[in-house]
Amino acid sequence: MTSTTQDRSLLSRLFGARETGLVLIILTLFVIMSFASPHFLTWTNMRAMTMAFSVEAIVVVGMTILLISGGIDLSVGSVTALAMVIAGLLFLNGVDPWVASLIAxxxxxxxxxxxxxxxxYVGLHHFIVTLAAMVIARGLCLLGTGGRPLGLFELPESFKWIGIGSIGVIPVAIVIFVVVVLVFDFLLRRTTAFRLVYYTGSNEKAAAYSGIRTKRVIFLTTVLCSTLCGVAGIIYMARFGSAQPTFGVGMELNVIAAAVIGGASLSGGKGTIFGAILGAILLSLVSSSLALLNVSVYWQDIIRGSILLAAVTFDHYLVKRQAAGGRA
Amino acid sequence: MTEKRPPLLQLTDIAKSFGAVRALRSGQLELRAGEIHALAGENGAGKSTLMNIIDGILQPDSGTIRIDGQPVQIDGPATAQRLGIGFVHQEIALCADISVAENIFMAQTARSRSRLMGGPELIARAAEVLVPLADIDPRTPAGRLSISQQQLVEIAKALTLDCRILILDEPTAALTDHEAQKLFRIMRGLAARGIGIIYISHRMAEIFQNCDRVTVMRDGQHIRTDRTADITPADVVNAMVGRQLDALYPPKLAGPRGPEIFSVTGLTEKRYRDVSFAVHTGEILGFAGLIGAGRSEIARGVTRLEGNARGQVRLHGAELTLRDYADCIAKGIVYLSEDRKGDGVFLDMSIAANIAALDLSRVARKGGVIDTARETAQAQRIGASLRLKAASMAHLVSSLSGGNQQKVALAKLLAVEPTVIFLDEPTRGVDVGAKAEIHGILRGLADSGVGVIVISSEMPELIGLCDRVLVVSEGRITGELTGPTLTETNIMTLAAPGAIAGTMALSGTIQ
Known part of the structure; x- marks a missing residue:
C-alpha cells in the first residue's frame, strides 16, 4: 500500500486534471485574444467580463452542489428574477431595501x-418539479409587475453599492463572488456535511445503506440552490437599479453547461466548485471574445453549444478509458 | 468418446493484451460435442476474456480457434451466433418493460421484420422453451420477475438460438438449489443432444456433480484440464490459487459460546412473523433459507433499512429504540448488503471515501472538517487488516476486482467498530482465495467479541463457516441447527415451503 499524492505537481494537487485542463484552455484563449483584439486586454474589458459572469457564478455554485447530489434545477433563471421582483415590490411599498432583500x-x-x-417526499423527478417551478415563478414575476420592469430609482446608494460599488479597484460584486466560491469550494471539499452530498449523488441507495439520511441531503441542496438564486437576484437588482421580470430566461442552460464543462455529471456524484467556475469563465470568455471579434450573436450560441458537447464527449471517453484501465 | 473426430471447439495459444496488461497469455480450451466442460479460475484469471473471444466480443492478438477442426474467425457476436455459439452472461440484460416472450425472441424479431410482436404463437413458443425450466408466464413483463427467474429467462433465450456450443457464466449465482438442480437436468439433456456446454463456476460441488471435464486457468494461462472423475476438488482449488490452501473454512468455535450480545424478539412485518433470535460472543450465526424466504428482509428490518417492523431489540441486555439505520450505526449495528454494486459501495468514489462513509466524524476535526490524512490512514489501517489489494487509497473502487470491492464494502462497516454485524451473501461473486480470506476475517471478528450474523444461499458456506444456523421459510424461523445436525439435508427440509409442520420433529432431535 503506497501513499498517493506525493508525486503530483502543485497545480494538480490544487486542482484535478479537469481543472488543470480548463485553466490551460482559458489561458490559451486569453493569449490568442490578446493578439487578436486590441480591446481585449484592457482594464475595462476585464472588469466588464468578470462582472458579466460573477453574479451568475453564484447560481453556478448552487447548481453544481445540486448536480453533485444527483438533482437538477431548471427554475434558477425564474427564481433569480422572482427575487428581484419580490424585493422590488416590497421596496416600492416602503420596506427597507435590506429587509426586502432578506424577505425575497x-x-x-x-x-x-x-x-x-x-x-x-412525494417522489417526483427533479426535472419535472423544477420545470413546473420555472414556469410558475416566471408567471409570478409577470403577475407581480404586469410584465414591465420596476424602476427602483429611490434605492439608496448604500444598497446599490453591492451591485456597482467597489472596494479599492475591485467591484463589490466580484468580491462577493470570490467569497462565495472560496467558501463553498472549501465546504464541499473538506466538510463532512457536504461530503454527504457526494455520497448521495454517487449512489443514493449505497448512501442510505451507509446510514445517510439521503432525502434530507437532497432537500437541503435543492433549498440551497434556490437560496443562492435569491442572493444573485438581489445583487442584480442592486446593479440594474430595477427589477426585471423577464430576466434570466435561458439562464439554467448556461449554468448547467458551466457546471458540466467543469466536470459535474448529470447522474450525480461528480463535480467541483472550481471546475464549474472555470466552466463559467470559459463560456463567458468565449462569448465576450466572439463579441469583440464582431461574430454574430447566433454564431455564439452555436459555438457555446459545441463547446458543451465537446466537453461532455471528452468526459465520456475519459470515463470509458478509466473503466477499461480498471478492468484490466 | 471418439478421439478421432475433431473437437467441437478448440482454442489454442490464445493471447490478448489490453494496453500493457496481458489478460491472456496462452488460453487453451477443448470442448467436445456432448460434454459439460467446467471452466474454473479466480477472478482475473482470464476466463471472461477467453469467453468474450469465443463470442466475438473481443478479438485475440494471436492464436487459433477451430470449430469441427476448421479454423474460424469470429469477428462479432452475430458471427458467433451463426456459428452456433450461445452465451448466457452473468449480468442479466432483459428489457424490464416488455414481456418474457418478447425478451426470449428478441434476437429473432430483430432479424425478421415481418413478425408481429406479442402474438399468441410467440407466447406459445416461449412457453415451450420455458416449461422445462421454470413456472413463468411468458406474458409477464420481465422486470416483475425475481432475479433468479430472470436468469432462467436468459438461459431460455440462449436455448432458442439453436446453438451447438453453449457458454454459461456462473448461471447458478442467483439461483436457489432447487432451481440449480433443474438447470443441471436441462444441461444434461442438452449435452445428450450433442451440444457442448462450457460451464463457468466457482462452486466445486456443482463442477464435480455435473461436469465431465474441468479446465483450470490462472494468470491468463491454461493450467490443467482433467476429467472430473480423475481429480479432487482440492486439486482444482489449488490449481486455481496456485498455492496450497490450508483449509477452505476457518476452524469453528471450540469451547462454549460466550454471553449474549444481541437479541431480537417477536420481530414482525408484512413478509415475516414473530422472528426471535440471539447472537452470542464468539459464535457465527447463520441464516439459511430459499431466496425470497425473508432472510434479507429480516436483517434489513432489524437495522431499519426497510419496512417498519415491530418487535424488541436488545443489545447487551438493554432494550434499544431504533428509528432508522443511522441510529443502528450509532449503536454499532451494521448491515452488509447482498448487492455490492447496487448499494454496497460507491463505485466512482475513492477507497478512502468509501471506507469513511458510515461515520465521517472519525476522520474529521472539530467543526466537521475532514482530515484527509486521517481518512487515508483509516483506510490503510482497515485495508491492511483485510488484506485489501490496492495501489492507493485514492483509487476509485470501480478499479478493484470483485473480491477487493467486497473487502471495501466490509471495511466500510468495520470502520465504525461494530458490535453486531449482519452480512448478506458476504462472498457472492468473490473468487476462492478472497472468499477464504473473508471467512477468516469473519471468524476473527467473532473471536474479538463482535456478534456476527451471516446470511447465505450457499450451503457449504453456511455449514463450513457458521457455528449455528437458523433456517427461515416463508418469513418464519423453522429450525435451529448446530454441530452434527447442521447438514444440507436438514437445512433443505426446514427451508422447504410448508416446513412448519416438520419443525417440531427436527428441533426435537436437536434438543
Whole structure:
C-alpha cells in the first residue's frame, strides 16, 4: 500500500486534471485574444467580463452542489428574477431595501423547500418539479409587475453599492463572488456535511445503506440552490437599479453547461466548485471574445453549444478509458 | 468418446493484451460435442476474456480457434451466433418493460421484420422453451420477475438460438438449489443432444456433480484440464490459487459460546412473523433459507433499512429504540448488503471515501472538517487488516476486482467498530482465495467479541463457516441447527415451503 499524492505537481494537487485542463484552455484563449483584439486586454474589458459572469457564478455554485447530489434545477433563471421582483415590490411599498432583500431570499428558499418536498417526499423527478417551478415563478414575476420592469430609482446608494460599488479597484460584486466560491469550494471539499452530498449523488441507495439520511441531503441542496438564486437576484437588482421580470430566461442552460464543462455529471456524484467556475469563465470568455471579434450573436450560441458537447464527449471517453484501465 | 473426430471447439495459444496488461497469455480450451466442460479460475484469471473471444466480443492478438477442426474467425457476436455459439452472461440484460416472450425472441424479431410482436404463437413458443425450466408466464413483463427467474429467462433465450456450443457464466449465482438442480437436468439433456456446454463456476460441488471435464486457468494461462472423475476438488482449488490452501473454512468455535450480545424478539412485518433470535460472543450465526424466504428482509428490518417492523431489540441486555439505520450505526449495528454494486459501495468514489462513509466524524476535526490524512490512514489501517489489494487509497473502487470491492464494502462497516454485524451473501461473486480470506476475517471478528450474523444461499458456506444456523421459510424461523445436525439435508427440509409442520420433529432431535 503506497501513499498517493506525493508525486503530483502543485497545480494538480490544487486542482484535478479537469481543472488543470480548463485553466490551460482559458489561458490559451486569453493569449490568442490578446493578439487578436486590441480591446481585449484592457482594464475595462476585464472588469466588464468578470462582472458579466460573477453574479451568475453564484447560481453556478448552487447548481453544481445540486448536480453533485444527483438533482437538477431548471427554475434558477425564474427564481433569480422572482427575487428581484419580490424585493422590488416590497421596496416600492416602503420596506427597507435590506429587509426586502432578506424577505425575497427567504421566499426563494421557500420555493426551494417546496420543490424539495415534491422531489423527496412525494417522489417526483427533479426535472419535472423544477420545470413546473420555472414556469410558475416566471408567471409570478409577470403577475407581480404586469410584465414591465420596476424602476427602483429611490434605492439608496448604500444598497446599490453591492451591485456597482467597489472596494479599492475591485467591484463589490466580484468580491462577493470570490467569497462565495472560496467558501463553498472549501465546504464541499473538506466538510463532512457536504461530503454527504457526494455520497448521495454517487449512489443514493449505497448512501442510505451507509446510514445517510439521503432525502434530507437532497432537500437541503435543492433549498440551497434556490437560496443562492435569491442572493444573485438581489445583487442584480442592486446593479440594474430595477427589477426585471423577464430576466434570466435561458439562464439554467448556461449554468448547467458551466457546471458540466467543469466536470459535474448529470447522474450525480461528480463535480467541483472550481471546475464549474472555470466552466463559467470559459463560456463567458468565449462569448465576450466572439463579441469583440464582431461574430454574430447566433454564431455564439452555436459555438457555446459545441463547446458543451465537446466537453461532455471528452468526459465520456475519459470515463470509458478509466473503466477499461480498471478492468484490466 | 471418439478421439478421432475433431473437437467441437478448440482454442489454442490464445493471447490478448489490453494496453500493457496481458489478460491472456496462452488460453487453451477443448470442448467436445456432448460434454459439460467446467471452466474454473479466480477472478482475473482470464476466463471472461477467453469467453468474450469465443463470442466475438473481443478479438485475440494471436492464436487459433477451430470449430469441427476448421479454423474460424469470429469477428462479432452475430458471427458467433451463426456459428452456433450461445452465451448466457452473468449480468442479466432483459428489457424490464416488455414481456418474457418478447425478451426470449428478441434476437429473432430483430432479424425478421415481418413478425408481429406479442402474438399468441410467440407466447406459445416461449412457453415451450420455458416449461422445462421454470413456472413463468411468458406474458409477464420481465422486470416483475425475481432475479433468479430472470436468469432462467436468459438461459431460455440462449436455448432458442439453436446453438451447438453453449457458454454459461456462473448461471447458478442467483439461483436457489432447487432451481440449480433443474438447470443441471436441462444441461444434461442438452449435452445428450450433442451440444457442448462450457460451464463457468466457482462452486466445486456443482463442477464435480455435473461436469465431465474441468479446465483450470490462472494468470491468463491454461493450467490443467482433467476429467472430473480423475481429480479432487482440492486439486482444482489449488490449481486455481496456485498455492496450497490450508483449509477452505476457518476452524469453528471450540469451547462454549460466550454471553449474549444481541437479541431480537417477536420481530414482525408484512413478509415475516414473530422472528426471535440471539447472537452470542464468539459464535457465527447463520441464516439459511430459499431466496425470497425473508432472510434479507429480516436483517434489513432489524437495522431499519426497510419496512417498519415491530418487535424488541436488545443489545447487551438493554432494550434499544431504533428509528432508522443511522441510529443502528450509532449503536454499532451494521448491515452488509447482498448487492455490492447496487448499494454496497460507491463505485466512482475513492477507497478512502468509501471506507469513511458510515461515520465521517472519525476522520474529521472539530467543526466537521475532514482530515484527509486521517481518512487515508483509516483506510490503510482497515485495508491492511483485510488484506485489501490496492495501489492507493485514492483509487476509485470501480478499479478493484470483485473480491477487493467486497473487502471495501466490509471495511466500510468495520470502520465504525461494530458490535453486531449482519452480512448478506458476504462472498457472492468473490473468487476462492478472497472468499477464504473473508471467512477468516469473519471468524476473527467473532473471536474479538463482535456478534456476527451471516446470511447465505450457499450451503457449504453456511455449514463450513457458521457455528449455528437458523433456517427461515416463508418469513418464519423453522429450525435451529448446530454441530452434527447442521447438514444440507436438514437445512433443505426446514427451508422447504410448508416446513412448519416438520419443525417440531427436527428441533426435537436437536434438543
Amino acid at each position: 431570499i427567504a421566499a426563494c428558499a421557500g420555493i426551494g423547500a417546496i420543490m424539495g418536498f415534491f422531489v423527496t
